[in-house]
Amino acid sequence: MRNYLSTIKYALGISLVLSATGCSDQLDEVQPQTSLNRDLILSDPNAAMTLYYGVYGSFRNYHYTLFTLGEMRSEIWADGLFTESEDGGLRNYYTHNIDANNVPASNWAGFYSLLDKVNTAIKLFPQTPVPDDEKNRVLAEMHGLRAFVYYTMLKTWGGVPLTTEPVTQVGGLEELYRERATPEAVMAQVKADIEQSLSLFGSDNALTAPFTGTSKHIYWNRAATLTLKGDAYIWSGTHMGGGSADFATAQQALEEVSAMGGLGLVENYADLFNPAREAGNQEIIFAISYEKDEATVGAYGSFRVNTTQASTLLLDPYTNPRSVSQAYPYLSGASRVGLSESMIQKLQSSGDERIDATFEVMYRNAPPTYPIAGVLLTKFAGREDAGAQLYDVDFPVYRYADVLLLLAEAKTKQGVDPSAEINQIRERAYGSDYTPFVGGSQQENMQAILEEDLREFIGEGKHWWSLRRAGNEWVFAYVDPVYLAPGQEYKLLLPISVGMLNSDPKLTQTPGY
Template sequence: MNKIIKSIASCAVVAAISLCSSCKDFLVEEPVNSTYSDAFWKKSSDLRSALAGNYALIRDVMSSGNWNVSPRYFMYGDAVAKNYFTMQYAGDGLEGIQNGDYTFQYNVESLGDWTKYYKAITMSNILINRVPTVDATQFNDVANPEKFKNEILGEAYFLRALAYFMMVRVWGDVPLITEEYDDPITAPELPRSPKADVMTQIEEDCIKARDLLEWQYSNIGEAKVTANKGSVHALLAHLYLWRATMSNVQTDAVNLEDVQKADASIDQVIQSGMYFQTDTSNYYKTFIGKSSEGIFEIAIDENNREGSNMHVANLFLRTSHIQYYGTNSRCYVNPEYLTNHFYKIEREWNWYWNYDLNQWEWKEGEVYALDEKDVRLKKSFTDLDTDRPTCIKYSNVTYRNTSQNQDAYLSNNIIVFRLSDLLLLKAEIALYRGEVGKAIDIINGFRKRNGADASSYLASNLSKDDVMYEYALERGKEMYLEGHLMYDLLRTRQYTNFVGWLSGSRFKQEGFYWPVNPALFKNNNKLVQTSYWRGKV
């Protein structure tokens, strides 16, 4: 771990201290160099700047990838489930991950590298260590200095928990660093900690953040894109469900105690009255960001000069949305995703083989057709009659060169947690408890709300297994390209129906985790490769 700490400790501080905390400059992509010293931790603006840097580092984690546009947050969470979209060959090896091959050099060196996570974690550790020692009586520009310090500290705990949660789902066991090292050169080399210990730390950080943060935001301009009590409960809900089902993949047994904790966390969000599902007539606004149902998002807003030209949307959009793009995109939607998820049942006459009579019969039967009524289909996808449909869920484009429609930037926040996500998780919780009817009602409620054809509503006599499959379909519709789908399929064990390359045997060997870039092992003999990938990378 020595090399990791050496390379990121000073970098994290420099990146953070140089960032200002105004709403407009809340996140910047290229931090300005600054000198770090104890004299820095004196003013409220110092703490704001350091925290802004922490958010900037988290944004960099999610947006980074290999040399091509490949935001890791979506590569891990969506791309590896090939049934959802397809990558065309571009020489970077990304198409390999859709077949479960994570060994391509570019992918191992970039997506297998956890350094950026530790930059963010290091900044959180610095804040957690330093903020309590700051003399709040010197904050002349803050109405409630102690509350201000609590908010800074609570957000730092949340961001550390979020970074570790993202890591534990990608790599399982990861080095656990929770302290600030005064001298990175002599910091200890650390091995990978068991994922159970990492998840315990995430839970502890969340509880501390929950107790320090309020539901309301002190600065309304930073609502949704900074953490509050709702953000913490959303993270806890996902953590508890992941821990309930993924702590021991040798069994499909579910830890109902963690399921109960997840349910309680979701109830806290619902009962707060802070969040409301976006009206379907304004569906697209959910993914611009800061909608009524947004709980925690990463700011990507070109109005504040924080847009992105390395957004996941850049992989999908074509000439009709970015004028100088071509008609072929790097990625396109798998047509089978649309027909399998957005279905309606019709009846028509056709020839059917009667196995009992060993002959063909002309009769009326049920057929599945594309349900074009569902708002999520109508608003998120185009080119439906082609073999390469387009995802336009994120297509809020602004040209910096407006006169020539050049230099396009996306203004679509990365939606990390939102209310519909948590409400749908309630169906999963119900299934773990054996409450099949309740899960059916929740799924049907989503289909009705989004205008789906009534023939797709679930019958009340379906089995638990059938409803779990339909739940996976509903998550696939609701959460498409939001960084959740692969984790949903692992948690629910529905990967067998959607991820062809992941066999039951490979799953039990934890072959869904990513390898670690071997370059990180230099100067740290305690690090080991992810077990499934030993001898393969």
């Protein structure tokens, strides 16, 4: 019985019962209900749309997973300063303390539960009484989301079990067994879903469908599919033998996004993380939604500070001394992970406006030296509301800055000058008197891209994936070899647990572990 239940947990989320969490503002007309069955979905358009909104509610639950998988194995947070006990789980990521007996993100990080909901929507929506234009839009979004999830899993584990059908019933344990598909098969599924998504979107470039009743870009869209296409084809060109043909395909997709109306960099970087500026934000392509009375951001508690310590730590002790509690009276958390002094110095040495909008350095009240105590990640701090801190900043999955840096990468890997895209990023960061980047060798261009990526996306779960997509040599160039060194390429992918192997005789361990 234990193995059977364990297999169900890591595998395919066997129920059609779907929660409608997190979309109350879109569901005013939906029948009040806590679960949906197949017959109701196929007969009631309100129930079908509850299934649709429920997928996004479920996707939001993976914010922390997307952040940790995409960022915490990079150099950003390694050997950082903090004021409380270290977050041991996150330490395992950035020290690469990973083996078959110490597995982060076990049970495939729960992604198969999300995939089962997406598969259910893809399976049932063609048969629902939803109007055809809305139906096609929903299906286009679901294929895009499925491609994104499988692409994330491919980058994390390599080959993973593939399933594109929802699980409706289980007659026996053996029906749940799934072997790992090859990485090539997983990438083929990603690319197939991307093309299906684009076909269903047709010429619909709206960043949010009218039937959602919002102007926030919190539903998958054609620009998101094209950005994912650029991302995935650079990966397959770099790691899977696609070479120049895949880089050219990526460039074409990304240039199509850059030519779309209504998209571009916002003038003020801080506006990207201002909850009051989220509606219709021209830089956001697709984001996870957070709203008061719906859901708030919970991923960054270890990147803040507790209220007791906040009263003893200072910000700007030499120029504008004030305690953290004076500056952020309602902010709370636990300082359990941080930036190293060398990383702080690297990021603060350039007059980059992104840094001031991302974190603040906390100092101990010990004049005259005022030693650094840690940092406070403020990018997703939200705002004060009714005497409390409201963590309601949307989490960008893709934004226009991604498009520019991905396009720069696709060009670089084809030997084309990426300076135009890099300089758009730099001009926003440093102002009109910025120092323009002048294209150089392929290595110089790639390093310039990664340096902008580092500063642009702190806290957004991107930098590890950017290093990986650039190529293994870039991972080893940026990550401390004490933690990850050439010859340990197998560690670029995560293992699966012994319990998973015992539960499913068809599974095999990630190579190298």
